[in-house]
Amino acid sequence: MALIVQKFGGSSVADAERIMNVADIITDTYKKGNDVIVVVSAQGDTTDDLIKKAKEINQDPSKREMDVLLSSGEQISIALLAMAIEKLGYPVVSLLGWQAGFNTNSTYGAARIKKIKTDRLINEIGRKNIVIVAGFQGLCKYDDVTTLGRGGSDSSAVAIAAALHADRCQIFTDVEGVYTADPRKVKNVSRLDEITYDEMLELATLGAQVLNNRSVEIAKKYNVKLEVLSSITRVPGTIVREAVKMEKMFIRGVTKDTNVARISLIEVPDVPGIAFKIFSRLAAKKINVDIILQSVGRDNTKDIAFTVSKDNAADAVALFEGSDLLKGAKIKCDTDIAKVSVVGAGMESHPGTAATMFEALFNVDINIQMISTSEIKISVLIDKDEADKAVAAVHAAFFPEE
Numbered sequence: 001m002a003l004i005v006q007k008f009g010g011s012s013v014a015d016a017e018r019i020m021n022v023a024d025i026i027t028d029t030y031k032k033g034n035d036v037i038v039v040v041s042a043q044g045d046t047t048d049d050l051i052k053k054a055k056e057i058n059q060d061p062s063k064r065e066m067d068v069l070l071s072s073g074e075q076i077s078i079a080l081l082a083m084a085i086e087k088l089g090y091p092v093v094s095l096l097g098w099q100a101g102f103n104t105n106s107t108y109g110a111a112r113i114k115k116i117k118t119d120r121l122i123n124e125i126g127r128k129n130i131v132i133v134a135g136f137q138g139l140c141k142y143d144d145v146t147t148l149g150r151g152g153s154d155s156s157a158v159a160i161a162a163a164l165h166a167d168r169c170q171i172f173t174d175v176e177g178v179y180t181a182d183p184r185k186v187k188n189v190s191r192l193d194e195i196t197y198d199e200m201l202e203l204a205t206l207g208a209q210v211l212n213n214r215s216v217e218i219a220k221k222y223n224v225k226l227e228v229l230s231s232i233t234r235v236p237g238t239i240v241r242e243a244v245k246m247e248k249m250f251i252r253g254v255t256k257d258t259n260v261a262r263i264s265l266i267e268v269p270d271v272p273g274i275a276f277k278i279f280s281r282l283a284a285k286k287i288n289v290d291i292i293l294q295s296v297g298r299d300n301t302k303d304i305a306f307t308v309s310k311d312n313a314a315d316a317v318a319l320f321e322g323s324d325l326l327k328g329a330k331i332k333c334d335t336d337i338a339k340v341s342v343v344g345a346g347m348e349s350h351p352g353t354a355a356t357m358f359e360a361l362f363n364v365d366i367n368i369q370m371i372s373t374s375e376i377k378i379s380v381l382i383d384k385d386e387a388d389k390a391v392a393a394v395h396a397a398f399f400p401e402e
Contacts, residue, residue, distance in 0.1 A: 002167035003125070004029055007039040007135065007157035011174045012231040013077050014044035022231060023084035025172070026130060030090060035125045037164070039135040039157040040081055042073025063108035067137075067147045071097070074134035074153070082132050093124050094132040097145075102138030102156070104146045111138060111146035113155065113218075116163040133160065151212030158215040162222035169224050171211060172231035177238035178203070178210050181254045181395045185388055188401050192252060194239045199252045199345050200226075202377045206255045206341040216240070251344040251353070254395045256387045258338045260290075261313035262370070264305045265320065266330040270297035274325075278304065281319050287312045291339075291372040291379065301329075305370065307381065310335055337369065338387035341379040342394060354378055360397035366390050 006026060013019050030036045050069050054061050078094040085092040101117030124131045135153025140146045148155050154171060161169035178200065179189045195203075197220035204213035210228055219226050219240065229237025268274060275294070282289055287308055295303040308316050317333050320326050347353045357378055361368060366389065370381040382390055 001033045001035065003035045003037070003164060005037045005039065005157050005161040005164075005166045005169045006172060007153060007170070008041065008081075008172045008231055009153065009174070010041045010044050010046065010077075012172055013040060013081060016080075018231075019080055019084050022081060022172075023088055025231065025234075026081075027085060027088050027090050030130055037121060037125070037131045037133060037160055037166075038081070039133045039153055039160065040074060040077040041135050041153040042070075043077050043080075046073040046076070064144060067108050067111075067145050070147050071134070071137040071145045074136055078132045078134045085130055085132075090130055091128055092130040092132060094134075095120065095124075096134045097137035097156070098139035100131075100133045100160070102159075104138035104140050104148070106140040106142060106144065106146065108144075108146055110149040111140065113138060113148070113159050116159055118163050121160065121164065148214075151215070154212035154215035155218060158218045158224055158226070161224045162218055166224070168227060169219070170227045170229060170237075171215075172229060173210060174230065174232065175210070176230040176233060176235055177228050178208070178240075178253070180252065180399055181391055182208075182256075186254075186392050186395050188399060189395070190399065192238050193236075194241065195252055196345055197240060197242060198376060199343055200240045202341070202343040202374075203253050203255055206257055206339065206343065206377065206379065208253065208255045211240075250347055250350045251342055251398045253343050254341070254391050254398065255343065256338055256340050256391050258384055258387060259310050260307050260335075260337055260339050260381070261310045261316075262305055262307050262334045262337055262381065263313065263316050264303065264330075264332040264334070265326060266303050266332065267301040268304055268326055268329045270300050270302045275304065277325055278320075279306075281325075282308075282316060285315060285319060287316055287319075291370050291381065293370050307337075307339070307370070336384045337381050338384040338390075339379050339381055340387060340390045340394065341377050342398065343377045345376045347376055347378075356397050357394055360393045361390055364389055364393045366393070 008022050082092045082094040103114045104111035135156040136148050138146050177191045179191050181189045183189045201216040204211045204216055226240035227237050290307045292306045366386050368380045372379045
């Protein structure tokens, strides 16, 4: 007998038919003698609809009240799914995040899990109940409901698997695993049987929408065995784990991210410590920076460009506008860009990866604006309107049709 944690996203429980399909998957797992804990997201576009309703009332609501509102979507999902399992004749109980023991910090809208009190989960499993948990939510030290941010249900599921030492954590989506590119937009993609935590983390961070990057970080830290698979077709998915064979396919995937803004600081004073002062201000505001480019100094000035998420762009610009730190400098913000990346842990041992990528972009007349590299990825900034064309071209270069 094994302990299996299963997570189902919003599209998997979007309507009554899909909820009954998910109930079948869960009860099939339970019938095999397994203990089953299920984490569920809000149905379909519920979260977006709730955000829209909030904006109709208040264009700038507090993050605390937004958490109260947005957490209601998962409460609906867990109740409906529990009812479906009851209908099939199986013992089940639904729990909100706080009932399942999720304690978080008090960063409303993007809370971090501090710990999970597992007593209730263990007791319910001991009673042979299927346990349905509301993902994406927890409780902070002020007894306020908090949410974990977009994709937070993935983190909820992996955290439960880690806390209870589950045998496997299955993440069910609307695709059959992790692909070399988005199968809905790129031809000739391949599904990966296995992928490393590091590769999956890069793909998730760089725009692949299969797994939330924080969930992969938790899985890597606690060695949780993940499987990404489809809730529609009952076929094996992609296993995410520590080490896999990578000699045959050194590039794992090609991704795009359009949630990118480039901040350009032009004619910044070329003095010692200026970069430290700029980026420490961003860090103090918890604004993550990705690609950074600094020009060679001239006339006692230099240019510094960096990327942040679009959500943080306005706050990043506001930090420097009118600041004595950048007296005389110009500030520009460009949100019409995209980041296209190739990821693969075997890239170091395969010379020419960057050249292949750049040639593919050249062949379709796409200009590269900025470049960033690491041991397992190469990212470029390009015009947003050319992102899909770029992904297709780069993917074709690394995965030619046989």
